[in-house]
Amino acid sequence: MKDSWRRLAERLGGRLAFQAPLRELTSFRVGGPARMLARPEDVGELQELLASARRERLPFIMLGGGSNLLFDDAGFDGLVIKLGAGFAGLEGAGSLVRAGAAAASADLLAWTVARDLGGLEGLAGLPGTVGGAVAGNAGAGPEGLGRAVTRLFVLEGDGRARSIPAADLNFAYRRLEGLPERAVILEAEFALTSRPAVEIRARLAEIRERRGGQPLGGRSAGCVFKNPPSISAGRLIDECGFKGQRVGGARVSEVHANFILAENGATASDILALIDRVRQGVLARRGLALELELKVLGPGGEVRA
Ligand SMILES: Cc1cc2nc3c(=O)[nH]c(=O)nc-3n(C[C@H](O)[C@H](O)[C@H](O)COP(=O)(O)OP(=O)(O)OC[C@H]3O[C@@H](n4cnc5c(N)ncnc54)[C@H](O)[C@@H]3O)c2cc1C
Incomplete structure (x- = not known):
C-alpha cells in the first residue's frame, strides 16, 4: 500500500477499508471485493480521496x-466511494428542496410528502x-425524477466544486447526460409543487x-434492460419464452421477465x-437489441453496454 493511502487510512479509520467485500452493499448480493472502499463524511475527505485516486491513476466509482x-x-480493482451520512441532509425553502446524494430516495419522498x-x-x-436515482434518472415510468431537478451540486474529478443548472443537463430515459x-x-x-396530501397519496398508492407486479422480495437490481421504443422489455422477454430460465443461481423472474433474481449460490457470472x-x-427471435438499464462493471471499472 502506498504511503499516501496509509496516511489517509489512519485518518479515516475504519472508513477506508482494503479488499473490502462489495456483495453486502448491492441488492444482488454478488460480486467480489473492492481494492479500496471509502466512506467519506465530508467534502474535504472526499476531495482527498479523489486527489489520491487521481495521483495514483486509480479508477474510482x-x-x-x-x-x-x-x-x-x-x-473492482479500484476505489469505491460510498458517501456517508454527512451527505444525506434534506432541506427546503418553499417548494425548492435540496437533498444530499446519500439520502435514501424513500426518505426524500417521505420528507416532501409530509x-x-x-x-x-x-x-x-x-x-x-x-x-443513484439522479445519475440514472430513475422513476416509475419512462420519465424520471430528472424533470423536477433544477440544479446539481457536484465535485469534478479534479476536486473542484461546481453547481450545474438543469438547463446544462439532459435527463434522458434512465440516463443523465451533461x-x-x-x-x-x-x-x-428539486422544484416541487404544493399539492394536497390526499392527491399525492393517491398517486403514490x-x-x-x-x-405489485414486480418481484420485490428477492435479490434483484430492478429492471435489467431498458424498454425498446415499441414494447416493454419484460413483455418481449416473456414472449420469447425466457420466464423461469436459469443459469446457475440466476433466474429470470416468473413474475416480471425483466427482473433477474439471484438465488442461493448465484454469482455475477451466472x-x-x-x-x-x-x-x-x-x-434472434425478434430482431431487437436490448440495451442494459443495469450498470454492469468490469474489474477495471469498464462499463458493459
Ligand atoms: C426491487 C427493485 C425495483 C426497482 N425499480 C426501479 C424502478 O421502478 N425505476 C427505476 O428507475 N429503477 C428501479 N430500480 C433500480 C434502482 O433502485 C434505481 O435505479 C435507484 O435509483 C439506484 O439508486 P442507488 O443509490 O442504488 O444507485 P447505485 O446502484 O448505487 O448506483 C447506480 C449508478 O449511479 C451512480 N452513482 C451513485 N451515486 C452517485 C453519486 N453520488 N454521484 C455520481 N454517480 C453516482 C453509480 O456510480 C452507478 O453508476 C429498482 C431496483 C430494485 C432492486
Missing part, C-alpha cells in the same frame, strides 16, 4: 444503495439513494400498486451469462 449495479466476481410537496411520486417504492466525466453528485435541488442468453435470444 460511486456507490449509492447498490440497487442498480452488478460488480464482477473478481470485484410537506405537501408533489413531483417526486415516481420514487415510490424505489430502493437506493438520491445520488455531467462532467468522473463528477460526483453531492446534492440535487397507484404507483405502489403497479409495483447473472451475466443469463443476460447474454436473453439478449441473444431476443435478437
Whole structure:
C-alpha cells in the first residue's frame, strides 16, 4: 500500500477499508471485493480521496444503495466511494428542496410528502439513494425524477466544486447526460409543487400498486434492460419464452421477465451469462437489441453496454 493511502487510512479509520467485500452493499448480493472502499463524511475527505485516486491513476466509482449495479466476481480493482451520512441532509425553502446524494430516495419522498410537496411520486417504492436515482434518472415510468431537478451540486474529478443548472443537463430515459466525466453528485435541488396530501397519496398508492407486479422480495437490481421504443422489455422477454430460465443461481423472474433474481449460490457470472442468453435470444427471435438499464462493471471499472 502506498504511503499516501496509509496516511489517509489512519485518518479515516475504519472508513477506508482494503479488499473490502462489495456483495453486502448491492441488492444482488454478488460480486467480489473492492481494492479500496471509502466512506467519506465530508467534502474535504472526499476531495482527498479523489486527489489520491487521481495521483495514483486509480479508477474510482460511486456507490449509492447498490440497487442498480452488478460488480464482477473478481470485484473492482479500484476505489469505491460510498458517501456517508454527512451527505444525506434534506432541506427546503418553499417548494425548492435540496437533498444530499446519500439520502435514501424513500426518505426524500417521505420528507416532501409530509410537506405537501408533489413531483417526486415516481420514487415510490424505489430502493437506493438520491445520488443513484439522479445519475440514472430513475422513476416509475419512462420519465424520471430528472424533470423536477433544477440544479446539481457536484465535485469534478479534479476536486473542484461546481453547481450545474438543469438547463446544462439532459435527463434522458434512465440516463443523465451533461455531467462532467468522473463528477460526483453531492446534492440535487428539486422544484416541487404544493399539492394536497390526499392527491399525492393517491398517486403514490397507484404507483405502489403497479409495483405489485414486480418481484420485490428477492435479490434483484430492478429492471435489467431498458424498454425498446415499441414494447416493454419484460413483455418481449416473456414472449420469447425466457420466464423461469436459469443459469446457475440466476433466474429470470416468473413474475416480471425483466427482473433477474439471484438465488442461493448465484454469482455475477451466472447473472451475466443469463443476460447474454436473453439478449441473444431476443435478437434472434425478434430482431431487437436490448440495451442494459443495469450498470454492469468490469474489474477495471469498464462499463458493459
Ligand atoms: C426491487 C427493485 C425495483 C426497482 N425499480 C426501479 C424502478 O421502478 N425505476 C427505476 O428507475 N429503477 C428501479 N430500480 C433500480 C434502482 O433502485 C434505481 O435505479 C435507484 O435509483 C439506484 O439508486 P442507488 O443509490 O442504488 O444507485 P447505485 O446502484 O448505487 O448506483 C447506480 C449508478 O449511479 C451512480 N452513482 C451513485 N451515486 C452517485 C453519486 N453520488 N454521484 C455520481 N454517480 C453516482 C453509480 O456510480 C452507478 O453508476 C429498482 C431496483 C430494485 C432492486
